[in-house]
Amino acid sequence: MTERLRLLLATALEAHQRGDAAGALEAGRQLAALMPAEAFPLHFQGEVLAGLGRLPEALEAFARAAELAPAEPSHRRALALVAMSAGHPGLAARHLGALAAPEPADMANLADALAAAGDAESAVAAYGRLLELRPDSVDVLVALSGQLIALGRHAEAVAALDRALILAPDDPDALTNLALVRLAGDEPERAEVLARRAAGRPDPGLAALLALASALQRQGRGIEALEVAETAAGRVGRDEPNAAAALASSLAALGRADEAAGLLRRSLAAHPAASDRLVERLLFVLPHLEDAVPADLLALTGLLDTPAPTPATVAAETRWREGERLRIGYLSPDFRGHALAYFLAPLLEGHDRRRVEVVCYCETRVEDAWTERFRRQADVWRVSLGRSDRELAERIRADGVHVLIDCAGRTAGNRLGVMKWRSAPVQGSMLLGGGMTTGLAGLDFILTDCRLSPPGGEDGFAEPLLRLPHAVAPFAPDPAWPEVFPMPDRPVFGCLANPARLNDGLLACWRRILDSCPGWSLLLAHPAYAGAGMAAYWRGRLDAAGLAGRAELRPLGPNWAMDVYGEVAIILDTFPVSGATTSLIGLWMGVPVVSRHGSAPWQRFGLAILSDIGLGDLSAAGADGYVDAARRLAEDRDRLAVLRAGLRERLRRSPLCDTAARARDVEDALLGLMRRRGTRGEEGRA
Structure with a gap:
């Protein structure tokens, strides 16, 4: 090494040690110019650039160093570390996977990078190899379980978590992941017990709180779920993607889709790299907003559509x-x-x-x-x-x-x-x-x-x-459903929809309907009203909407007590999300449905159903038409009686229940599509 190189190297190291990043970087660049075949100056520049937060430039420097000295592991390790910080776990995984003789720490970092990149299958294999070296590592067992859960391999996840909890009975991450498995298995009560153990620590983790909120939500305990989600958001900020998604889910379940959408949009703007989970929630929430249009949802789905290889x-x-x-x-x-x-x-x-x-x-x-x-x-x-x-x-x-x-x-x-x-x-x-x-x-x-x-x-x-030409698929009622009940003595409107589909605009329409129909009342029936907190919340919403004393909440059991249809004369559909199954069950039970339709498909299920049974006049465009259709039907007691007696047979004979014809429609459409493409089956759109 020449005297000039020694002086430059000393200058670079001294500047770096005293925090003179600019001086260190300049000396490093001069070294690289004088030593173009050496990797060290590039690695040195990468370290300085990373310290300055200039991560893309640091990645480039480390990558060039790795090209010059592919057998030297330090370059790839440094690149992987910066790549993870820069949000490029796939790049980190590629370089860690290229190490000729990886150490246990490299194997752990590779598994973590694969998991962060969403390659759960490869991550499971990597954690499995690491587990052979660290068979009693609770951290590895928990990380492995998380990837197995992502793949839906729940039995294997439980085996890993059981082993982890033998080694560390109160490990909060193991308890949280086991709660997630129970949620996936539709066991929210067991999930709650586990999540409470994990969240009951003095400083509970975000994942434990969110698992608890989800377990409560799945049990219909929406107010408690919202409180836990608020606690979680209070710890990390309401814009944090996981907290925002959980909080938005709780708000949406309470008929507060506008608040949920605003929260998700703010989080997405602040954290565009975390778009997947936020967009998935937005796709659920947006149809519940009256001004949402299909083009809005199409634009959102574009954020999720990434190309995949096609071997x-x-x-x-x-x-x-x-x-x-x-x-x-x-x-x-x-x-x-x-x-x-x-x-x-x-x-x-x-x-x-x-x-x-x-x-x-x-x-x-x-x-x-x-x-x-x-x-x-x-x-x-x-x-x-x-x-x-x-x-x-x-x-x-x-x-x-x-x-x-x-x-x-x-x-x-x-x-x-x-x-x-x-x-x-x-x-x-x-x-x-x-x-x-x-x-x-x-x-x-x-x-x-x-x-x-x-x-x-x-x-x-x-x-x-x-x-x-008709419905996408036929409707088949459950043979166990009872016969049509007689017309109820009291004039009652009913809504058996999930309360997540309710909103202030809809409640205002219902108040107008009741105002125009003296003597009529409203029955809201759904399993979600079972909890004391939910019942109190919805009573407050109904009172605030001017429905106090005229609307009753009825909690239904999980098996959906069918006798409620014997108490209802007219079913009021929801808007902007229209009911399909709830409308058809009501019609089968002899209860006519009044619907409001818009231009989006999710706003037109009621219209499509009613039109197919010759009752298209019971679906109206706009709030005024909806209120007027309900009033006219309520005033026509003779028509109500005729519908009560004949709706089931009308539905049975309609295109909706013609199973063979609807299946034939699908077959004809698909066979026609195949014929238009030709018998070669070439790729590409029709």
């Missing part, structure tokens, strides 16, 4: 030939007792097996009697829960599926990530899963009908609209 092993297609049975794959988390079951089950049952073959990919976490019914209707049944997107895509391709249909849209438990692997020649979704676009431009269609999506609404969808 040839997955993208290779299955060809369909004219005259061959069309193999339809249905992918859903809701093959269970769920509102969608009343539509999906009869659709599968109605398919003509001479024309189509049905393959079901079940993402259901908690199976029940409905699951068995779905299983019987499938020609091929696959439990896909716990498979990675790539694994599931490969399974779908191996099954020879011609058309893959997502049944969940953007609702909870969806597997839209699978769609990006193009595992079937034709892929699409259906509007039953949330009433909105998926935002995936690569889909070939979204199943809808002419009333949910009249001409002119295409700009709110990333997918081409495949309109059916």
Whole structure:
């Protein structure tokens, strides 16, 4: 080393030690110019730049150092550390994975980077290797369980957590993750016990508080859930993404969608890198705002649509030939007792097996009697829960599926990530899963009908609209439901919707309806009113809306007491989110529904249903029309009596309950789509 180089090196190190970043950086640059083949000056610059917070430049310096000396691990380790700080965990994982002889700390950092990058499958493998070196590490066991939960591999997660809790019985992170597993298994009471243990420490972690809030919310204890979510937000700030998402969920469940949306938007603006969870919540909340339009939701979904690789092993297609049975794959988390079951089950049952073959990919976490019914209707049944997107895509391709249909849209438990692997020649979704676009431009269609999506609404969808002449799927009532009850003695309006769909504008309309219908009252019935806190809260909202003394809250049990329909003469639909299943059950029980419709699909379920049974006049556009339709029907006692006596048969004979015809509509539409594409099954949109 020349004297000049020694002096420059000494100058650089001395400047760095005394905190003269500018001097150190300049000396480092001169060293790099004099030693272009050496990695040390670049590494030194990277350290100085990182200390200054100039992370992109630091990453570039460390990357160049790693190129010059690929066998030197310190460059990749430093780059990975900065990459994690800069929000690039995938980059960190690539460099840590390239280390020739990783140490245990490198393996731990690699696993953490993979987890942060969302590659749960690789993270599980990395934590597994680390666990071989640290078999009694509670931290590793807990981290492993978190990734197993993300993959839906709950039994394995429980095994890891049980082991962790043997080693550390009061570990808050292990207790929190076990609470999350119980929530996924629809055991909110057990989850609450675990989350309270984790949150009961003097300085509880955010995750424990949020798990507790979720457990309370799932039990219908919305006021308590809101209080816990407020506590969590108070610790980290209301804009912190996880706290904001939890708080917004609690607010939305209380019919305060406007507050929830504002909170989520502020958090998204402050933390754009944490968009996924915030956008998912916004997609749930926005339809509850009267001024939301489909284009708003489409813009949001664009933040979630990231491209995925399409290896040839997955993208290779299955060809369909004219005259061959069309193999339809249905992918859903809701093959269970769920509102969608009343539509999906009869659709599968109605398919003509001479024309189509049905393959079901079940993402259901908690199976029940409905699951068995779905299983019987499938020609091929696959439990896909716990498979990675790539694994599931490969399974779908191996099954020879011609058309893959997502049944969940953007609702909870969806597997839209699978769609990006193009595992079937034709892929699409259906509007039953949330009433909105998926935002995936690569889909070939979204199943809808002419009333949910009249001409002119295409700009709110990333997918081409495949309109059916009637309902997207048939409705099949539960055979266990009782016969229609006689007309009640008292004139009562009813609403059996989830109170999350209520809002001040709707309550104001209901007050106007009652004002115009002397002697009538309003019955609100739902399981959410069971808790004392929720009942008191909603009584306060009703009183503030001018409904004091004229509205009754009725808590329903989890099995939904059907005799409540014997107390109601007219059901009032909600707005802006219109009811589908709740409206159809009421109509089946002989109770007419008055609805208000708008232009968005989620605002038109009531209109579509009523139109298909010849009662389109009971759905009105605008608040005035809604109030007037309710008043006119309430005044027409003769019509109410006729409807009471004949609604069930009218619905039974309508297109909505014609299972074979509605399934045939779907088959015709899909076969037509395949024919338009040609028998080659080439990729691309229809």
